[in-house]
Amino acid sequence: MSELLQLIANGLVTGSIIAIAAIGLSLVYGILKIVNFAHGEYLTFGAYMAFFVNVTLGAPMVVAVLFAMASTALMGILLEFVLWRPMRGRGAGLMSLFIVAIGLALVLRHIIFLVWGPSPRQYDVDVFQVYDLGPIRLSLSQIVAIAIAFGAIVLVGLMLARTRLGKAMRALADNRELAAVTGIDIDRVVAYTWLLGAALAGLGGVLLGLVQSSFNPNMGFTLLLPIFAAVVLGGVGSAYGALVGGIALGLVMEVSTWAALAGGVASVYKSVVAFAVLILTLLFRPQGVFGKARYV
Amino acid sequence: MSTLASPGFWAFVGVVAGIFTIFALGLQLQFGFTGLLNFGQVAFMAIGAYTMAILVVTVEMPMWAAAPIAIAVAAAFGLLIGLPTLRLRADYLAIVTIAFGEIVRYIALNQHDLTGGPQGSVNIGSPETPASYNDDWLAFQGKVQDALSSVFGNVSKDTAMLAIVWTVAIVLIVVLQKLVKAPWGRVLRSIREDEDASSALGKNVFSYKLQSLAVGAALGAIAGLFFAFQFSVFSPADFDPLTTFFAYTIVILGGTAKMWAVPVGAIVFGVIFAGTRFFDFPPFSYFDSGERAYLRLIIIGLILIGLMAFRPQGIFGKREEMVLE
Amino acid sequence: MNANAERPILEVEGLVRHFGGVAAVAGATFDVREGSVTALIGPNGAGKTTLFNLISGFYRPERGTIRFAGEQIDGKRPHWIAHRGLVRTFQITKSLARMTVLENVMLAAPDQPGEQAWRVLATPGAVRSREREVRHRAHELLKLVRLDALADDYAGTLSGGQRKLLEFARALMSSPTMVMLDEPMAGVNPSLGLQLLEHMQTLRDDLGMTFLLIEHDMEVVMTVSERVIVMNDGRVIADGRPSEVRVDEQVIEAYLGAHTEQDGVEGRTA
Numbered sequence: 001m002s003e004l005l006q007l008i009a010n011g012l013v014t015g016s017i018i019a020i021a022a023i024g025l026s027l028v029y030g031i032l033k034i035v036n037f038a039h040g041e042y043l044t045f046g047a048y049m050a051f052f053v054n055v056t057l058g059a060p061m062v063v064a065v066l067f068a069m070a071s072t073a074l075m076g077i078l079l080e081f082v083l084w085r086p087m088r089g090r091g092a093g094l095m096s097l098f099i100v101a102i103g104l105a106l107v108l109r110h111i112i113f114l115v116w117g118p119s120p121r122q123y124d125v126d127v128f129q130v131y132d133l134g135p136i137r138l139s140l141s142q143i144v145a146i147a148i149a150f151g152a153i154v155l156v157g158l159m160l161a162r163t164r165l166g167k168a169m170r171a172l173a174d175n176r177e178l179a180a181v182t183g184i185d186i187d188r189v190v191a192y193t194w195l196l197g198a199a200l201a202g203l204g205g206v207l208l209g210l211v212q213s214s215f216n217p218n219m220g221f222t223l224l225l226p227i228f229a230a231v232v233l234g235g236v237g238s239a240y241g242a243l244v245g246g247i248a249l250g251l252v253m254e255v256s257t258w259a260a261l262a263g264g265v266a267s268v269y270k271s272v273v274a275f276a277v278l279i280l281t282l283l284f285r286p287q288g289v290f291g292k293a294r295y296v
Numbered sequence: 297m298s299t300l301a302s303p304g305f306w307a308f309v310g311v312v313a314g315i316f317t318i319f320a321l322g323l324q325l326q327f328g329f330t331g332l333l334n335f336g337q338v339a340f341m342a343i344g345a346y347t348m349a350i351l352v353v354t355v356e357m358p359m360w361a362a363a364p365i366a367i368a369v370a371a372a373f374g375l376l377i378g379l380p381t382l383r384l385r386a387d388y389l390a391i392v393t394i395a396f397g398e399i400v401r402y403i404a405l406n407q408h409d410l411t412g413g414p415q416g417s418v419n420i421g422s423p424e425t426p427a428s429y430n431d432d433w434l435a436f437q438g439k440v441q442d443a444l445s446s447v448f449g450n451v452s453k454d455t456a457m458l459a460i461v462w463t464v465a466i467v468l469i470v471v472l473q474k475l476v477k478a479p480w481g482r483v484l485r486s487i488r489e490d491e492d493a494s495s496a497l498g499k500n501v502f503s504y505k506l507q508s509l510a511v512g513a514a515l516g517a518i519a520g521l522f523f524a525f526q527f528s529v530f531s532p533a534d535f536d537p538l539t540t541f542f543a544y545t546i547v548i549l550g551g552t553a554k555m556w557a558v559p560v561g562a563i564v565f566g567v568i569f570a571g572t573r574f575f576d577f578p579p580f581s582y583f584d585s586g587e588r589a590y591l592r593l594i595i596i597g598l599i600l601i602g603l604m605a606f607r608p609q610g611i612f613g614k615r616e617e618m619v620l621e
Numbered sequence: 622m623n624a625n626a627e628r629p630i631l632e633v634e635g636l637v638r639h640f641g642g643v644a645a646v647a648g649a650t651f652d653v654r655e656g657s658v659t660a661l662i663g664p665n666g667a668g669k670t671t672l673f674n675l676i677s678g679f680y681r682p683e684r685g686t687i688r689f690a691g692e693q694i695d696g697k698r699p700h701w702i703a704h705r706g707l708v709r710t711f712q713i714t715k716s717l718a719r720m721t722v723l724e725n726v727m728l729a730a731p732d733q734p735g736e737q738a739w740r741v742l743a744t745p746g747a748v749r750s751r752e753r754e755v756r757h758r759a760h761e762l763l764k765l766v767r768l769d770a771l772a773d774d775y776a777g778t779l780s781g782g783q784r785k786l787l788e789f790a791r792a793l794m795s796s797p798t799m800v801m802l803d804e805p806m807a808g809v810n811p812s813l814g815l816q817l818l819e820h821m822q823t824l825r826d827d828l829g830m831t832f833l834l835i836e837h838d839m840e841v842v843m844t845v846s847e848r849v850i851v852m853n854d855g856r857v858i859a860d861g862r863p864s865e866v867r868v869d870e871q872v873i874e875a876y877l878g879a880h881t882e883q884d885g886v887e888g889r890t891a
Contacts (some may be wrong), residue, residue: 035387087605094387095333096604099548102541103604106597110590114583225398228391268406275395282388283380471742478748479727479735486717486728493715496677497729498703498795499736507738620718620777 002135007254009136013211015250016149021204021223022230022242023156024197030173030237031193033094034084037101039201039227040220041108046072046202047209047219048112054123061125061210065148068206069199076198077191079104084194085187105221112217120214127213145207152203153243156196160239169193173237226253226271229278235291244289249274305570307454313566314461315522317559320543321468322515327544328552329476330508331488332382333390335540336397337516340370342404342535344517345524346411352429353421359432367517374513375506382505397537404532416531417524433525461522465559468515473555484508485553538593545596548603551613560611568595630655630799630831631707636675636685636695645671647855649685653799653848656829658821660842660863663852664876669835670712672852673801677709678702690798704731706798710791710805712835714784718777722768725776725787726759727752729794762790765820767813782808789817793824799831806838818845843867851875 025039046068054064087100129140138146160166168189171179180186208223209215230249234241256265256273265273281288319341326332347366351357357365381392404411412419412427420427441456475481483504486494491501524530542565550561572580572592583591603610609618629652636649646668653659661669674680676687678699687695689707717725733755734740735748763769766786771779776787785808792800806814818841824830836842842849842863849866851859853875859866866872 035391083601090605092604096608098333098387098390099544100601100604102544103597103600106538106541106600107594110593110597113590114587114594225391225395232388232391266406269402272399272402275399278395279381279392282384282392286384286388475738475741478741479733479752480738480741482720482724482728483736485720485724489717489719490715492679492699493711493717494728495699496679496703496709496711496715497791498700498708498731499728500700511738616775616778617719620775 004255004258004260005135006137007258008251009138010142011251011254012247013138013142013146013149013250014254015247016146016153017204017207017211017246018223018226018230018250019243019246020149020152020200020207021227022234022246023239024193024200025227026231026234026237026242027169027173027193027239028197029231031169031176031190032084032088034097035094035101035228037098037224038105038108039197040222040224041105041112042072042076042198042201042220043205043208043223044112044217044220045075045108046205047215048116048121048205048217049202050206050209051116051121051123055121058124061123061144064123065203065206068202070202072202072205073195073199076194076201080191080194109217109221116217118216120216121209122214123209125210139211141210145211148203149207152200156200157240157243165189165192169196170239173239222271225278226274229274229281231288232278232286233281233288235288238288238290241288241290249277252277304452304454307452307458309566309570310458310563311454311461311522311526312570313559313562314458314465315519315526316543316546316566317465317562318461318468318522319516319519319539320546320558320562321465321472321555322512322519323540323543324547324552324555324558325472325476325484325515326508326512328547328554329481329484329488330505331386332505332508333386334393334509334512335390335537335544336377336393336395336400337512337543338535338537338539339397339400340374340513340516341520341523341539342400342532343370343373343513344520345417345530345535346404346520347517348521349417349427349429349524349530350410350420352432353417353427359429363521366521367514370517370520371510371514374510378506378509382502382509394537397535397540401532401535404535411532414531414533416534417529428528430525430528434528437525457526461526464518464522468518469555469559476553476555488553541600542596545600545603547610548608549599549610551610554612557610557612564611568592568599628655629653630690631676631833632686632688633672633676634686634688636672636687637683638671638675638680639683644855646675646682649852649855649857651850651857651860653831653833653850655799655831656825657847658825658832658834658845659848659850660846661833661835661850661852662837662839662842666854667852667875668855669852670803671855673709673803673835676702677707677801703795703797706795707801708792708795708797708799709801710785710788710803712803712807714781714788716776716779716784716787718775720776721773722763722776722779722787723756723759723772726762726790726794727755729791730755730758731795759790759794762793765793766790766817780808782810785809786813786817796828797830799833802832802834804835804837806836806841814841821845 021043025036028034028036049071050064050068053059053067054061083104087097125141127139127141130137131143160170168184169192172184172186172189205220208219226249230245231242233249234245253270253273257267257270258264319337323334323337326334344366347369348359348362351362351365352359377396381389384392405414408419417429418426437453437456437460440460441451441453444451444456444459476484483494483499486499487501487504495501546561546565547558549564550557569592572588572595580588609615631653634650636646637644638646649672663669671680675682678697678701682695685695686693689705692705694702694705733751734744735752741748760769760772763772766789768783768786768790779787785805789802789805821832822845825832846863848861849863850857851866851872858871858875859869
C-alpha cells in the first residue's frame with residue numbers, strides 16, 4: 001500500500017510537470033491548428049536558461065526560475081513574429097507547418113547541444129535532502145516542483161477563467177471561427193497565447209530539470225510524446241483538459257509500475273505506457289475527455 | 297577548402313546515400329504520393345535489420361532466407377499499425393506513427409534477450425559470444441568486388457557495396473515509377489488530394505492506404521538490411537526519429553511525388569551532411585568535429601524550414617502545384 | 622412510358638440522423654422511381670445534403686433503411702455504394718486539384734485492372750488497352766461538358782462552375798444506374814446548363830438512368846423533373862408532380878417561413 005502511495009506521489013510530480021507543459025501546447029494547437037513539434041525544445045531551453053543563471057552565474061533558484069520563464073516567453077513570441085506568422089501569411093498548410101516545426105526542433109535542440117554540450121547537467125541544489133511525509137518520501141526538488149507546479153496551475157486556471165484575455169484564449173482555442181465574429185483581436189490573443197505557453201514550457205523545463213537527477217539537451221524531446229498524450233487525452237484546445245490529462249497521465253505512468261498489477265510495467269517502459277495511452281485515445285476517443293465529438 | 301577526403305570516403309558517402317534513397321522511396325510513396333504523414337518509417341528499418349540478424353544468429357538461418365522474411369515481417373507490421381490508425385487525420389497519424397517508432401526503439405533497447413539491448417546486434421543470442429550475422433553478405437560482397445575488379449581494376453569493398461546498393465535502388469525506382477504512373481498511382485494521388493472524392497468514385501481508400509504503408513514499410517526494411525550489411529553491427533541508437541526526419545528532408549528537397557527526385561535529394565543531402573566535415577573556412581573552422589555534428593543538424597533544420605518557406609516544391613517540383621495545395 | 626417507370630430504384634424509409642443534438646434528418650421517407658428525373662428541393666437547412674451523405678454512405682443513419690435496386694445499402698461504405706451503380710456529386714465541389722482535368726475523369730472509370738498493383742506488373746498490355754478506352758471515353762465526356770480544351774490543366778485552376786461540370790462528367794464516367802447531383806447547375810452558364818439537362822433526359826430515355834437533383838432554380842425543377850420531393854426541417858413534407866407540389870400549402874409555408882427566419886446551417890458540421 002505504501003508503495004502505491006509513493007507511486008501516486010511520484011505520479012503527481014511527473015503529472016503536474018507534464019500538465020504545465022501541456023497547457024501551452026494545447027492552446028496553440030487549438031487556436032492555430034499547429035502541432036508545435038518544437039515544444040519540447042522550449043522546455044529544454046527553459047531548463048538551460050535556469051542552469052545558466054543558477055550554476056554559471058550562481059544566483060538562487062528562484063531567480064533562475066523567473067529568468068527561465070521570461071526568456072522562454074521571449075523566445076516564444078520572437079518565433080511567432082519571425083517564423084510562425086510569416087509562414088501563416090504565406091498560406092502554409094498544416095503539413096508544411098508540421099515540417100517547419102520539426103526543422104525548428106532540430107535547430108533549437110542542437111544549438112543547445114552546441115553551447116552546453118551533451119554531458120548531463122544539474123542545478124545547484126541539494127539533491128540528497130529528502131523529507132518523509134508518512135509512508136511517502138520526496139526529495140526537496142520534488143516538493144518544490146510540485147508546489148510551484150500546482151501554484152502555477154491555480155494561477156493559470158484563474159487567469160483563464162476570470163480575465164478577459166483568458167476567456168478569449170479559451171474561446172479561440174475552442175472554436176476559432178465563432179470567436180472571431182465576436183470581435184476578438186486574433187493576432188493579439190495568439191501572441192499572448194504563445195507568451196503564456198512558452199513561459200509555462202520554460203517553467204516545466206526547469207521543474208523537469210529539478211526532479212530528474214540530471215538533464216541533457218534531449219530532455220524536452222523525451223517528454224514530448226507524453227506531453228502530446230496529455231493534450232490529446234484532455235482534448236486538443238482545452239487548457240483544463242491539458243491539466244487533467246497531464247496529471248492523469250503522470251499517475252498512470254507511475255502507477256503502472258506497481259508490482260501489484262501483475263508484476264507491474266518495468267520502469268524503463270513508463271514512456272511506452274504514455275505512448276499506449278496516446279494511441280488508444282486517438283483510436284477510441286480522439287476528441288479526448290473534454291473535447292466535443294466533431295463530425296467532419 | 298583543404299584536402300577533401302579520399303575517394304574511399306566519398307564511396308562510403310555514396311553507400312549511405314544509396315541506403316537513404318531506398319529508405320526515402322518508401323516515404324515518397326506514403327507521403328509524396330498518398331499523403332500519409334508516416335513519421336515512424338525508421339521503425340521499419342529497425343524491424344528489417346533486427347529480424348534478419350535475430351534469425352541468422354539465434355536460429356542459424358542463412359541470410360538469404362532471413363532477409364526476405366525480414367522484409368515480409370516489416371510489411372506485416374505496416375499492415376498491423378495501419379489497420380487501426382489509417383482513418384486518423386494527418387497530424388494525429390504523424391504523432392501515432394512517431395509513438396510507434398519510439399515503441400519499437402524502446403523494445404530494441406530493453407528486451408536484452410531478444411535484441412541484445414543497448415549494445416545492439418553484437419549482443420543477440422548468448423551474451424558471451426559476440427554475435428555476427430554478416431558472413432553470408434560479406435562473402436557475396438567479396439564476390440562482387442572480385443568480379444568488378446576483374447573488369448575495372450582495383451575495386452574497393454566500399455565501391456562494390458556502392459554498386460550493389462545503387463543497382464538495387466535503381467531497380468526499385470524503375471518498378472515504383474511504373475506503379476505510380478499506372479492507374480494504381482492515380483488512385484494514390486487522388487487519396488492525397490481528397491479521400492472523400494476518391495471514395496465517392498468507387499475507390500477503396502483504406503485498402504490503398506494499407507498497400508502504400510506496407511510497400512513503404514518493405515522499402516524501409518530493405519534499407520535496414522543494407523544498413524546492417526554495410527556496418528556489420530547496429531544498435532537501437534541507429535534507429536531514432538532523426539533518420540525519418542532526414543528522409544523527409546530528402547523527399548521534400550527532391551520534390552514530392554517524383555520517384556526519380558529521391559536519389560537526387562539523397563545525394564545532395566549526403567554531400568551536405570558529409571561535406572561539412574571538411575569545410576576549413578569560418579565559421580566551420582571554429583568548431584571541432586564533435587561540435588560540427590551539431591552544426592550539421594542545425595543546418596539540416598534550417599534547410600527544412602527554408603524549403604517549406606521558400607521552395608516547398610523542392611528541386612524538381614512544380615511551383616503551380618504548391619499553390620493549389 | 623416503359624414498364625420500369627413505376628418501380629422504385631431507391632427506397633428510403635424513416636431515416637434519422639442527429640448532429641450535436643440537432644436532428645438534421647428527422648425521419649425521411651420517399652421513393653425514387655427508376656428511369657426518372659426527380660428533384661429534391663427545400664429551404665436551406667432542410668437536410669438535403671445530409672440526406673445525400675446518408676444515402677451515399679458518408680454518414681451512417683441512426684435509424685431507418687435505404688434500399689437501392691432492392692439491396693440494402695444503409696451502413697455500407699461510400700466506395701461500395703458507388704460500385705453498385707449509385708454515384709453522387711458534391712455541393713462544394715471536390716476537384717482533385719493537383720491532378721489534371723483528364724485524370725480527374727479517368728479516375729472514375731470502373732474495371733481498370735491497372736488499379737491493382739500486381740496487374741500493372743503482370744499484365745501491362747491489358748492495363749494499356751483499358752487506359753486507351755478510358756482516355757477516349759473521358760475525352761468524350763469532357764467534350765460534352767465543354768472542358769475538353771482544359772483536359773491537361775490542373776483541376777485546381779478551374780472556376781467554380783467549371784468544377785461543377787467536371788463533377789458531372791466524373792459522375793457519368795462509370796455509366797451508373799443512378800446519379801445524385803447536388804446543385805449541379807450552380808455557377809454554370811445557363812445555355813450550357815440547359816444542354817446538360819437535355820443530356821440528362823437523353824440518358825434517362827435511352828439508358829433508363831435515374832437522376833435525383835438537389836436544385837434551387839425553380840424553373841429547372843418545374844420543367845425538367847417528373848417528380849419533386851420537398852424537405853423541410855429534416856422531413857419530407859411533399860412528394861408528387863411539380864404542378865401538385867408548387868401549390869401544396871405545406872410547401873408554400875415552408876418557403877415563406879424560411880424567408881423570415883435566419884438560414885440554418887446545412888450539411889456537415891465541423
